[in-house]
Amino acid sequence: MKKYCFGIDVGGTTVKMGLFTTEGELLDKWEIPTRKEDGGAYILNDVAASVEAKLAEKNIAKEDVAGAGIGVPGPTLDTGYVSICVNLGWKDKNPANELSELLSIPVKAGNDANVAALGEMWKGGGEGYLDVVLLTLGTGVGGGIIINGEIAPSHRGVGGELGHITVNPDEEATCNCGNHGCLEQYASATGVVRIAKKLLAASKEESSLRTLETVTAKDVFDAAKAGDHLAVEAVEVLGKYLGLVVANVALTVDPDVFVIGGGVSKAGQVLIDVITKYYHKFAKIIGDNKAKVVLAKLGNDAGIYGAARMVLK
């Protein structure tokens, strides 16, 4: 029985790394810079060197290491193959195989949002369940689908791309992806600000948001919590579209629990409440026994937890 595993979450700026017991206890975490020069050619060597250094520092033998998981910020096939990863400069690469060769331990790779979902299932908001859906509300909106305790297969690398589910075909503004009315246009940090500004422009109603030079997602939620009517309305729009996606995903994969993470989820229970309200409205057929909606628990560590979990099955 191996005792340790590594979780590696490659981001565009830093690589987050964690040393775990195979029981899921985080023993140590640290970061190294992501060197994107020359098509990201040095990233995996840097990661390997950092893992080797940590093993030496902790006096851990490689025989005691079950392996390493690696989260990649782009589409990643089950085989570990990455056709293109714009964020890192990678093209036509199998980072799992390459890192495995460098370290002589088993390595698995997955898309970072799916990997984070696996982390939240293992030790976060979805702990105790095997069928979990994560929605990450940050600069963009991402997602991950865990079925039977594993990342669901994804043939085009778009499984769990819940931010690009169309929630409003009548939207006039264009999403980054070229579509109109994606969830991301309403439920990301920039999305909720966009809604608030639209509501502010469309009415003359007083609002504490009018006094601010720049409006952030946090401002909108804080104003809503303080009872500001326009801010409440903006949160309702966000909740309506998030609730719609939660309902529709529930009628597709019927998970145990929905976990809501990302910067916007710092708004807390008010966010869970408004999502739940609309989820129940749109999923009448499910009856009373609906899947729970909960806040994520691991924050920025979800990626290293999930990456570590990947090699344990």
Place this chain on the structure above:
Amino acid sequence: MKKYCFGIDVGGTTVKMGLFTTEGELLDKWEIPTRKEDGGAYILNDVAASVEAKLAEKNIAKEDVAGAGIGVPGPTLDTGYVSICVNLGWKDKNPANELSELLSIPVKAGNDANVAALGEMWKGGGEGYLDVVLLTLGTGVGGGIIINGEIAPSHRGVGGELGHITVNPDEEATCNCGNHGCLEQYASATGVVRIAKKLLAASKEESSLRTLETVTAKDVFDAAKAGDHLAVEAVEVLGKYLGLVVANVALTVDPDVFVIGGGVSKAGQVLIDVITKYYHKFAKIIGDNKAKVVLAKLGNDAGIYGAARMVLK
């Protein structure tokens, strides 16, 4: 190695039954009436007697039978447990365990729409793939999600209930489930007729549909194929909402292929074309390598094929 298996598809009027080789060749199929008296108490005994009779007729020994699968027209848990099945009168029952005891062979049970999806994966429109989504357009709209060659887990029995995905929150008419704007309100046989009638009432434009006493789904598609403008418009509405659901499901579970079945699918390629058009419109982020949309192949036999396949893994 066992040589045979049985597929049983319990409907409200008849029980469809099939004897298969474990390779998936259908050797014989037949039906018996569904006796719903006394809370459906005789159904499983009738099924068991019919299986025994077939074994005797074909001179097959029970040792050569891998088992039987049974499709149930209502929510069915992975354990085979059925809390309530309105169509049959069953309550708090485990038909898989009961039939297994009656026949002394392994039995598995599943929801009929999911079981049909498994059938289409095995020997129908999804043959050759392991990740398949079925949409059945009949009196209602049903669905089934196959992941890694198996029916996806469903904790509330609503996995694959794609007919109740909300596609138009602004719809005023109420769906059978109590929600407004479910896919079923547009893409079922009655749904497309409803759309056509609404379009007919809203305009004075000429249409061959106006000459008919009663309008059926087939009439709408036939008129659309003949170029009738209002009928084409009705088919576009149906295609838009089906394409929206296909896109959104693709961004959730990212399957290999979508299979379209049910009575409405007799419309053929025109239906596939209009679904694909809107699917591509709404799923821009997937790029060119989109999952295929194809017609189902097994018709009413999908249920017995899928049921038989359930016991082979």
